[in-house]
Amino acid sequence: MRDISLHVLDLVQNSLAAEATDIQITLDEDLEQNLLCLTIRDNGRGMSAEQCQAALDPFYTTRTPRNVGLGLSLLQAATERAGGQLQLYSQLGKGTTVVASFVYDNVDRPPIGDMSLTLTSIIALNEQCQFTYQHRRGERGFTLSSQELRQELAGIPLDHPQVAAWLRDYVREQEKTLEV
Secondary structure, eight states, X not given: OOSHHHHHHHHHHHHHHTTOSEEEEEEEEXXXXXEEEXXXXXXXXXXXXXXXXXXXXXXXXXXXXXXXXXXXXXXXXXXXXXXXXXXXXXXXXXXXXXEEEEETXXXXXXXXXXXXXXXXXXXXXXXXXXXXXXXXXXXXXXXXXXXXXXXXXXXXXXXXXXXXXHHHHHHHHHHHHHOO
16 A cells, blocks of 8 residues: 555454444654654454454455455555554454554655545445544644534535535645644
């Protein structure tokens, strides 16, 4: 995968496959520590310790009919190429947390990519799920909550074309406020 937003899309798909109803995505650009950290936390089925270990193997998946699960192993390889690491925490019945860290200025760190399109897609296509996205860069940041959006829209579905277009533009505008 060429950018972090595509890894987010893949991890969210994993969370949804694990029947998560609440998914929290945090992207923290810590310029002082020279670190980019992506955290995705869900309340899905979770995994045993053995499943967590196996999940990093590209030839392991619980999905059918595929018999490979490249997402986590590709993310792990990307973090290691960029001087970082991947951590996977999970508990059966409680959910899973994936933490991917990258050395921020490492030449091999993938770009963040188009988070506005990724977020618009996952929120609009998964009305049953609560998503929270938080993006911080240094002292600046913003948070987007699908629950708050639903309350503000008072019955207008999140997959409505005008809502999706607004959401995409809103995230892009917020990301611009983070630029130094």
